[in-house]
Amino acid sequence: MKYNKQTSSKMLGCIVLLGMLLLFSAPVLAHAASSGPASFANLADNVKHSVVNISTTQIIKGSQVSPFEGRRPPFDHFFGNDFFKHFFGNVPRGEMKTHALGSGFIISSDGFILTNNHVVQKATEIKVKLDSGREYDAKIIGRDPKTDLALIKVKPDKNFPAPVKLGNSDTIRVGDWVMAVGNPFGLGQTVTVGIISAKGRIIGAGPYDDFLQTDAAINPGNSGGPLFNMQGEVVGINTAIIARGQNIGFAIPINMAKELLPQLKSGKIIRGWLGVMIQDITPALAKSFGINTTQGVLVSDVSKDSPAAKAGLKRGDVITRFDGKEVKDAHMLSRIVAATKPDTSVTVDIIRDKKKESIQVKIGTMPQNQQEVFSSENESAWGLTVQAITPDLARHLGLNPNEEGVVISEVKPGSPAAEAGLRAGDIIKEIDRKDIKDLDNYNMALSKAKKSEGLLLLIKRGNGTLFVILKQSGE
Secondary structure: OOOOHHHHHHHHHHHHHHHHHHHHHHHHHHHHHHOOOOOOHHHHHHHHHHEEEEEEEEEEEEOOEOOOOOOOOOOEEOOOHHHHHHHHOOEOOEEEEEEEEEEEEEOOOOOEEEEEHHHHOOOOEEEEEOOOOOEEEEEEEEEEOOOOEEEEEEOOOOOOOOOOEEOOOOOOOOOOEEEEEEOHHHOOOEEEEEEEEEEEEOOOOOOOOOEEEEOOOOOOOOOOOEEEOOOOEEEEEEEEEOOOOOOOEEEEEHHHHHHHHHHHHHOOOOOEEOOEEEEEOOHHHHHHOOOOOOOOEEEEEEOOOOHHHHHOOOOOOEEEEEOOEEOOOHHHHHHHHHOOOOOOEEEEEEEEOOEEEEEEEEOEEOOOOOOOEEOOOOOEOOOEEEEEOOHHHHHHHOOOOOOOOEEEEEEOOOOHHHHHOOOOOOEEEEEOOEEOOOHHHHHHHHHHOOOOOOEEEEEEEOOEEEEEEEOOOOO
16 A cells, blocks of 8 residues: 555544544443443342241142142243152152242341242241241241232241342333342252343233243242342242243232232232123224224123122123223233222223223122133134033033023034134024024024124133134135
8 A cells, every 4th residue: 555645644534533433432331331230249248138048848648649730830830840750759649748949038027028829838837047047937927829929927036137128110120130039949049130021921820910021040949039129129029930941030020019918917818809701802802892992801791799790890891991090901900900909989991882981880809719700812703513502411511401592512623613712512692792592593693694794702611701703714
């Protein structure tokens, strides 16, 4: 390359420009470098004394089974079948003691400790161990299987650690740093860090799913342990993992636990009850019901003598708001109804026959072993055979002898009905919002139906009902 004044001038300009870029980018780079903690050591030191290891003893009676047989949700609890079978094998016939491990955290100086229900349920003995090695006997104060929360208590001594600070899980953001502390695989207190990966996760654990997802490493034994924010406040309770995933863990938001704490301390969980079966609204259902949104929930059934029935809610109503809160889906409505204090009067906004209405409902107390039920929408259609409900058939299917409707006896493979999930044994109760009492009603409704528009069916399956849209192939 030949150098001259022009070349030197150009090079000098480039050098000056580069220097300016470095000068102005330095603060940005410094900020990026400081956005993550240089170390988590101080945070770990501040919170570790309040995190406890929990070991339980349970007496298993009966035949040779895994102690957690049959509990196989779409996600994996920390102490699932595979974990126990790998380390302990099957439980032999007769009586045997089994042991499980978990974590928890101190929430008050008088000895209350929060953990997961699945860590302590059915335990005949509970031991709590501090990071100092001191050990205490614990007893269960309150449990809630539906949210997998439990409150246990020990008798504290003068050296009992200070409680944790409970944060606000509503304000935690996706991308925020978090720290999980627990007792994975019984190794002892272990610290892992990551970020909040998502909020409001529904994983099939129960009717009130609203999990925080994190990539902080969580393993068997972390159950019930705290998930801290960078201020040392608990924002979640580590509960579940997807074992086949890579660092996909779930934590119960601490705000849910804070709402339930008074009831856990009393030893009895009382939830609000509306008394409806609900389902999410698909675009096809929205079109069929003449509404222009898929937000809200569709009432597919109303329990007899329930608060909903007394207030005048009907099958086919679309609930759009509850007590001033916009209802987005079935899970949301289930949660906010359950959190409503019984005997509270609330306004429920609905769409009925394409018209908006408001209904006052006095919330009841959820009956024991019952919950607001929601069912997913199954798009369905023709390609089925039905028959009348005779007394013998009703007895065989376990139905009321006076059950009305027609029962599906066969679903043709590959048909729209099969693709939609209709099953033999389903009972058709309505077609296009008209009651179906017998075969005559059924045949009359089919003769009036326009195939291009499909059919709206109300199906009874087991003890529940749901609406389904039937469409011809190619629509």
